[in-house]
Amino acid sequence: MANHSIQNLSRATKRAILMTVDTLLIPVSLYCAFALRYGTATPWDLIGESSILFVVITLWGGGIIWLLRLHRIKLNAFDTHSMSNIGVAALILAGSAMIVSYLLNLSAPRSVPVLLGLFFCLFAVVVRVGGLGLMRWLAERGGNRKAVAIYGAGAAGIQLAAALRQAAEARPMFFVDDNPNLHGLVVAGLRVYGPDKLDSLIGPRGIEQILLAVPSMTKERRDEVLQTLSGNDVEVRVLPSYVELMSGAGLVESLRTVAPDQLLGRDKVALDTPEIAKTYAGRVVMVTGAGGSIGSELCRQLLDCNPARIILFEQGEFQLYSIDQELQAEAKLTGIPVVARLGSVTNKARVAGVIAEEGVEIILHAAAYKHVPLVEENELEGARNNVLGTKVVAEAAAAAKLERFILVSTDKAVRPTNIMGATKRMAELVVQDTQTRNHDTKFAMVRFGNVLGSSGSVLPLFQKQIARGGPVTVTHKDVTRFFMTIPEAARLVLLAGAYATGSDVFVLDMGEPQKIVDIAERMITLSGRKVKDPVTGVGDIEIKVTGLRPGEKLYEELLIDDDSLLPTPHAKILRAQEAMLSQVEVASMIRELEGSIDKADTDRLRRLIECRVDGYHVQQVEVS
Structure with a gap:
């Protein structure tokens, strides 16, 4: 109860108490200095001759305590930095007492100010340690912890x-x-x-x-x-x-309950290679979609590559603010400037302007609408952002003759059954086409499996469902996916930039695909709970099959043509040279796409996808 009352005190009240205690410690410390110096507990006559010193130093010391913010030191955050602040205050008090004694020609020995500083430092530390100990003692004996x-x-x-x-x-x-x-x-x-x-x-x-x-x-x-x-x-x-x-x-x-790498079903792939640092060192790198799961991790990892500058390009104000605030502290330590730029990848003038203004040399294009059900219901905006946005950024990179352009794609682009995957495949075709007409810039693409821990992935969804007591929802008992962690995904993008030769597709060897239902069971078990048996009802968390969502596949693929694989310097990274459309076909595809968007004709867009995206089909699967 006592601890609860202390915790409920306002911050201002707590600071006032600590300010008062610290200020009172100054005359107490000065008294102890006189007592120790003269070897008596009652040096009243001697103190009387220097009474003005008590008044001046106490008032002056209160100001020092305020300026150094000693009253703002939280007890539960008391550390060596806090102790150093107290030490600085003690030194200033000692020095001030010496100056006042000299100016006022007081009879107090010069050792008294030194002892004053020592006693104040000791008492201030003891008060805080004692207060922290008292709070812990009260906490151990109260509450429902x-x-x-x-x-x-x-x-x-x-x-x-x-x-x-x-x-x-x-x-x-x-x-x-x-x-x-x-x-x-x-x-x-x-x-x-x-x-x-x-x-x-x-x-x-x-x-x-x-x-x-x-x-x-x-x-x-x-x-x-x-x-x-x-x-x-x-x-x-x-x-x-x-x-x-x-x-x-x-x-x-x-x-x-569980970290992402615990769900991989394989060991994490070591992607730390000297090529990464060599490729990005001293370069100005722009990351589009910098506020997203992949984009933000790319920015974090780029700080370790010693680039000349990192440009964060993002249309979401809050997302851009969040990643900018996170990186600025680290950027100051490393001396690498981080620049935040608001803008949409579909805005040609804005993209070209930022590239020219900042002197960009490498673009990592992670901006995309990626949530399958949302894009399925908003297909025109998905196509505008994913396809036309990629075209705008790729052509701006080519026009500026940048060194490299890396597109972040997805395994859903391979023989897609949904609009999101189809638009990402169209984006790949645009990048491949841009490479044929521009040889100063190296264009490459990276295909991911499902990224554990990213927004919209199964990990945060299942964690929330388990925390609520279930059920954990799985769309189909036979759904399988390739999985990778966010750091693996970002590292793969950086390596693709290092290995890029032009128009190549990079994928990570992620082992065998895993069943989503197995992931759900593993998460439930690792949380200390048990999967509920549908027959007996024994267990804690139910796994519920809800049925495939529109556009969802039972399984994903990483390559359109397995025979196109080529080696890379890294054994776990594969490179593919895949079939592409001609320049005339890509130009026709873009004209038709723009016409579909201008006329808000979703049927026209879907007919275009069926015509131009190899392997696109609508998958019909019954719930089981």
């Missing part, structure tokens, strides 16, 4: 324990760790036990959740541990990664 065990007593586990102590939702009870050298020790105030003791501790300690906090653990070992922990009747959650953990923001909220 969930008891949790942390698997992993390393750096990640210690950071997580510290974060949970400040949260109102959970209370860490003990560590579990594989390292026998840690068993029986107390780490960060919590005892460490071996995994064999876990079964006997869960009941008596009231453990409701186990948090796996070993980000460095290999995938095989992590899966083994998760399988073992799932045998206990408690929820198991996984700390995502060191990057999210060390960011220091939202550690408790960042705990999620």
Whole structure:
């Protein structure tokens, strides 16, 4: 109750209290300095001769505390940086006391100001540490916090324990760790036990959740541990990664049931090669669709390639603002300018203007409408953005004689059954055609499978459904997809730029396609829950088959012609030289497309797609 009352105090009230305490510490510290210097607890006569010093330094010190924002230091964020601010304040107080004593010709020894600074620094730190300890003590004895065990007593586990102590939702009870050298020790105030003791501790300690906090653990070992922990009747959650953990923001909220790479069904592909840095170093790179899942990750990875400048091109104001704000801090550290430019890829003048103004040398074209059901119902706008937008950016790149242009495409462009996939195939044809008429710029395309964790992918959808208690919806029990992670997808684009020779299509060897229903079952299991049996009703989360959506395929392909494969310097990256339309056919396709959009004739657009996109068909599949 007491802790709850403290937490409910307004921020202004908390700052006022801390400001008052710090200001009162100044005369207290000065008294202690006199007492220590003269070796007596009652140096009143000596203090009386220097009483003006108490008044001046207390008032002046209050201003120093205000200017250095010591009253704004949060107790639960008290760290070495905060201590250094207190140290600076102590030095200024000591120096000020020396100057005042000299100017006023006071009899106080010159050692008193030095002792004043030392005492103030000590007392200010003790007050904050004591306040933090009091709040933690009160928190441990109040509220309805969930008891949790942390698997992993390393750096990640210690950071997580510290974060949970400040949260109102959970209370860490003990560590579990594989390292026998840690068993029986107390780490960060919590005892460490071996995994064999876990079964006997869960009941008596009231453990409701186990948090796996070993980000460095290999995938095989992590899966083994998760399988073992799932045998206990408690929820198991996984700390995502060191990057999210060390960011220091939202550690408790960042705990999620499953990370994308756990669902791949294969090892992640190592795509770190020297060609990437060599290709983009010192270049001005523009990323269209910079606020999207792929575009934003491209921008993040480009910062490691030491480009001369990164141009963020995006039509969504909020998306552009978000990625710009995220990158600016990192950009300042690396010294790489990041420029945000609002605009649509269908605006020819705007695209050409930004390219010329910023001196762009490489374009990574990730701007597209990609959600299959939405584009199926808004086919004209999908075609305008995906096809005509690509034409505008590709022709602007050619006109400016840029070094490279990379189109981000999709496996849905291969023998498509939906308008989104068909428009992306048409975009590929436009890029191939542009290459035949322009040889100064290297044009290339990259085809992705499903990108786990991107907006609209199964990962965030299934996570929300599991959090609500189900059901988890799957369109068909036999639907399969190729999967890759966002970092893999972005890295593939960057490598395509490095390997591009002209009109080539790059794909990543992603192993065997996986059933979506298997992904759903894996996510449910990794969340510490069980799939509900449709016959007996035993289990927690139901998997519900809803039927294929308009334009959805049972399976996807990456290549139109498997015989067109050519090697690349990377064993897991494949290059294809695929059939293309003639310049006359592409020009005719664009005229017909523009006519369909101008007349708002969706039937005309669909007839054009059937005529020009090889393999396009409407798939009819019954729900089973």
